Amino acid sequence: MTKGFTGTIARVNLTDGIVERLEMGKDFYRTYMGGSGFGAYFLLKGLKRKTSALAAENIITIAPGITTGAAVSGVSRCCITALSPETGGVGDSQLGGSIGPFIKRAGYDGIVITGKAASPCYLLVDGDTIEIKDGAHIVGKTVLETHDALTTVHGDKNISILQCGPAGENLVRFSCLIGDFNNVAGRGGMGAVFGSKNMRAIVVKGKGTVEFEDNDTLKKLAKLAMNRVPGSGFPEILQKLGTPGVVGPQAEGGNFATHNFSRSWHEEYLQLHGGTYDKEISAGKTTCFGCIVGCRKKVKAQSPWPVTDRLGGPEYETLGLLGSNLDITNAVAVAKANELCNNYGLDTISTGGVAAYLFECLEKGILTSADCDGKELGFNDPEGLFWLIDKIVNRQGIGDILADGFASAIEKLGEKTRPYAIHVKNKVPAVHMAQVKPSLALMYAVSPIGADHMQNEHDWLLTSEAELSKSLGILGGGELDCADLNKVRMTVYSQFFYSLLDTLSLCMFCWGCGSLFNYRDLEDLLQAATGWETTMFELMKVGERRVNMLRQINMRQGFTAKDDVLPERLFEKLPDGPAKGRCVDREAFAKMRAHYYELMGWDETTGNPRDGKLRDLGLEWAI
Ligand code: SF4
CATH class of the missing domain: 3.60.9.10 (Aldehyde ferredoxin oxidoreductase, N-terminal domain)
Structure with a gap:
């Protein structure tokens, strides 16, 4: 073998x-x-x-x-x-x-x-x-x-x-x-x-060992990473503060979902920044197997809520979805909610998303405490959130309704609640704001797995890593705000690359665009592991193949281009903060999506892979 x-x-x-x-x-x-x-x-x-x-x-x-x-x-x-x-x-x-x-x-x-x-x-x-x-x-x-x-x-x-x-x-x-x-x-x-x-x-x-072709090259790559962390920017921040270390810069760029995605920063965002709360509740960190970055921060607290250090600390996404998006800026409160979700086995992003939907419906008077088993709930209420998490996991009352996700909740709670259900294909977007990242807006809509922030490189990095992009043949479209054909091309190529990373089970923080390793290192890694004489051409096709297989599975489940849509709220102008006035431009988005299907070789009406594209990828068996 x-x-x-x-x-x-x-x-x-x-x-x-x-x-x-x-x-x-x-x-x-x-x-x-x-x-x-x-x-x-x-x-x-x-x-x-x-x-x-x-x-x-x-x-x-x-x-x-x-x-x-x-x-x-x-x-x-x-x-x-x-x-x-x-x-x-x-x-x-x-x-x-x-x-x-x-x-x-x-x-x-x-x-x-x-x-x-x-x-x-x-x-x-x-x-x-x-x-x-x-x-x-x-x-x-x-x-x-x-x-x-x-x-x-x-x-x-x-x-x-x-x-x-x-x-x-x-x-x-x-x-x-x-x-x-x-x-x-x-x-x-x-x-x-x-x-x-x-x-x-x-x-x-497992007590066996895994054999690789060229252990010397693997050792060299391990050493490269070690030497590259100092001065590396993002990986260095991750090593020091974990993903909570990017709350500050992201919020300052208007990229931190707040109040059910209606705003993109919170005045008290610094309280959720890793560099701020680290001094109070940090309890060291852990790392994934063999990784010197070690971005997995642990937290521990005694009051106002006890938080164990066994379940890991909140990540950037959690600080947003269980924090600012619910107007909660007490880091211990978010750490407690994170602990509850991890100990029950709940996705913190979607839990925060359905909670925000409920709280806004209550705020707008569409629902009342009578819909919540008599409980008064709302934004900026940690105890209410803990209560709700418990109800969701145990499927009681309003928790039972939310546990089945948005489509079912809208059916049970009424059509008037729909505008406040922020999702794509029933999945809550991450804390990253589509309003300030046109390529992410596109990917939230078209990704086969629903709104997900790890399917392509975001506009900000694509822009700052223009030289790296050139090595993939992406020569233009780097401007942050642009939502044109060049941006779509960048989105498509970076989607193939990120799809490849998920195929190889590589971490995006180490192997993603402009991180510790570059594309040539990736070829070296694969060759050292397997002995294959591989190139980025072959590898990008592997990434493209996976995206098309995922899309083909969705086609068989009945999905079409009609499902590649964004929630209305994302087309509304942000009211304040560093990204004030920004929104997803409806016309530009529609053009980007059409270009995306075209570049992918997908049918523009159904949004599904054309037979020729499947043949191109050696997937004729899936036609
Ligand atoms: S592999 Fe990735 S997620 Fe795991 S510790 Fe390293 S950088 Fe963090």
């Missing part, structure tokens, strides 16, 4: 308990490469049209990348792919930590799970042994309780645990998966897919 791979993918059917070991052959590996590329392949091959994300027939894949397990920064993430209970289309989410390396060490390039267990279970992957174990004793337990219960049985050495929390068990449509209690595959409701399969966790024990 090519070095970097184990040559085996495990397939588990929870309905009949059959475990298979698939040997897919070298061409498969070179074509789909790993991570989300594998996920897209197994879903597109194996799913019937219009499968419900919560049906036993849904398929979920957990796949690391080719380089996972190498001692180089940012090369060991893990991709989760399945139909999303949040959007109904394809879902894809990544996490760091050590679950990826442990899957490789256990001897697998990926795990594919389908079916539904008859009773609560967890999966034990221990080298050649894969067992479906009775999970009755962990039903209803929090993430921390479950982790402790499973490590009591299986030990806490050479082990990694991926689990949904009680939110996933209760099929909350935006529940997440947690790796070793502080690494989160947050988006798309992957926790509910676990819950729908009666599978609470996967325990992976």
Whole structure:
């Protein structure tokens, strides 16, 4: 087998308990490469049209990348792919930590799970042994309780645990998966897919080693990263302050969602900035396997709310969605809400998004406390937010309504609430504001997985890294504000590149545009891992292939261009702050979207890949 791979993918059917070991052959590996590329392949091959994300027939894949397990920064993430209970289309989410390396060490390039267990279970992957174990004793337990219960049985050495929390068990449509209690595959409701399969966790024990072709080059790349961090800008900030360290600069650029996305900065944003609150509640940091950046900040507090340091601290997105977007600027309050979400297994972005929707409907008088079980709720109310999180995870009253996401909530709470439901394909956008980033506005609309901020490079970096962009053949369109054909070209190319990163399970903070490594380093990395004589041409095609497979899955689920739309609020002018007056220009956006379909080789009416494009990518089997 090519070095970097184990040559085996495990397939588990929870309905009949059959475990298979698939040997897919070298061409498969070179074509789909790993991570989300594998996920897209197994879903597109194996799913019937219009499968419900919560049906036993849904398929979920957990796949690391080719380089996972190498001692180089940012090369060991893990991709989760399945139909999303949040959007109904394809879902894809990544996490760091050590679950990826442990899957490789256990001897697998990926795990594919389908079916539904008859009773609560967890999966034990221990080298050649894969067992479906009775999970009755962990039903209803929090993430921390479950982790402790499973490590009591299986030990806490050479082990990694991926689990949904009680939110996933209760099929909350935006529940997440947690790796070793502080690494989160947050988006798309992957926790509910676990819950729908009666599978609470996967325990992976791995003692084997992963072999690579050229360990000397891998060591050189590891050293390069170490030398490049000082003076690197973004990675250096991440090393010192984690993602909370960008709250200040982002808010000052009018890029910090506030009051349900109606504003783009909060006067008290500095209270949520990592550099400010770090002194009060920092509790050190952790890192993903082999990464010297170590951006995973931990926090700890005693008052006004006790916060444990075991579940990790709030990231930039969380500080926005559970903070400024709810007008909460007390960092301990956000840390507490983050702790609750992580311990229950809720996506902090979507939880914040549905809370903001409810609070604005209450503020506008469209709903009243009678709709909230008599509870007075609103913006800038941490205790109210904690209460609501509890109701969502336990599916009680208003929490039960919100747990099913926006489409269902609008049906139950009334059409008048629709303007305040800020989402694309039922998924809440990140804290990054589409009003100030035209390429992000486009990507929020057209991404197969719904509004997501990690699918392409944002305008700001594309602009500042013009030289790097040139090496991808992007020569113009760097102006921040422009929303023209050049910007679309940049968006498309950077989408292919980011799609490649998710296929290789690489971290965008290390391998993204203008970060620690450049495109030539990426070719070197792949060659060192596998021995392949690869080029960026081949690699960009791999990224493009994955985007088209994801889109093709959505086509089979019934999605069309009609779903590639933005919430109305984003077309309204921002009322104040550094980005005052900015909005998504309706006409420019429509033109960008049309150009995007054209450049992608997708049908302009349906928004779906044309047969010729699928053939171009070697996907004729998916026509
Ligand atoms: S930069 Fe942060 S998220 Fe990325 S691999 Fe390193 S520690 Fe993990």
